[in-house]
Amino acid sequence: xxxxxxxxxxxxxxxxxxxxxxxxxxxxxxxxxxxxxxxxxxxxxxxxxxxxxxxxxxxxxxxxxxxxxxxxxxxxxxxxxxxxxxxxxxxxxxxxxxxxxxxxxxxxxxxxxxxxx
Amino acid sequence: xxxxxxxxxxxxxxxxxxxxxxxxxxxxxxxxxxxxxxxxxxxxxxxxxxxxxxxxxxxxxxxxxxxxxxxxxxxxxxxxxxxxxxxxxxxxxxxxxxxxxxxxxxxx
Numbered sequence: 663x664x665x666x667x668x669x670x671x672x673x674x675x676x677x678x679x680x681x682x683x684x685x686x687x688x689x690x691x692x693x694x695x696x697x698x699x700x701x702x703x704x705x706x707x708x709x710x711x712x713x714x715x716x717x718x719x720x721x722x723x724x725x726x727x728x729x730x731x732x733x734x735x736x737x738x739x740x741x742x743x744x745x746x747x748x749x750x751x752x753x754x755x756x757x758x759x760x761x762x763x764x765x766x767x768x769x770x771x772x773x774x775x776x777x778x779x
Numbered sequence: 780x781x782x783x784x785x786x787x788x789x790x791x792x793x794x795x796x797x798x799x800x801x802x803x804x805x806x807x808x809x810x811x812x813x814x815x816x817x818x819x820x821x822x823x824x825x826x827x828x829x830x831x832x833x834x835x836x837x838x839x840x841x842x843x844x845x846x847x848x849x850x851x852x853x854x855x856x857x858x859x860x861x862x863x864x865x866x867x868x869x870x871x872x873x874x875x876x877x878x879x880x881x882x883x884x885x886x887x
């Protein structure tokens with residue numbers, strides 16, 4: 663069965679960087695784009711960007727351009743999302759989600775990133 | 780940028796029908812998805828391409844569109860349906876997905 667398993671919670675200081683991983687299993691890794699979506703406490707879902715694991719190309723939401731980098735490792739079927747220059751308002755749960763056509767059919771369990779001094 | 784508008788909250792008694800709306804310009808020409816998110820959990824797809832249900836989603840969940848509004852209908856509401864619900868479309872101009880702000884459904 664399809665599974666997206668994310669790395670554990672992180673606590674970072676303002677200005678630092680964080681890298682979250684998402685390991686895919688149960689399907690052909692290179693056949694589906696993977697996305698990152700975040701959710702600040704008590705807020706809605708916010709799309710951050712997308713990576714094509716096959717071609718290794720990416721597209722990011724304008725809001726995160728210059729601060730986010732998405733990469734993949736086909737040998738381990740894992741995608742990574744690195745967010746730099748962290749601010750308090752980056753405190754959120756970060757999800758990876760598989761894209762099937764125009765919808766997200768499977769989601770990771772989420773990774774809480776807390777930015778605190 | 781494209782925007783989707785949802786009411787912040789809706790409430791419904793058990794056994795009744797809940798309707799959650801999602802408004803957006805030209806939404807009639809877009810595919811609409813709906814996600815259910817229970818407290819502390821990841822979102823779950825409940826409707827895709829406005830009216831299709833993934834396997835495992837009960838047929839009490841249905842989707843429709845009329846004019847500039849999409850609607851998620853939950854029939855015979857149960858206590859376990861209490862959750863936040865988000866609509867989502869793909870914005871062709873930016874080639875990015877867009878989420879609505881979410882609707883908190885309370886089962887009375």
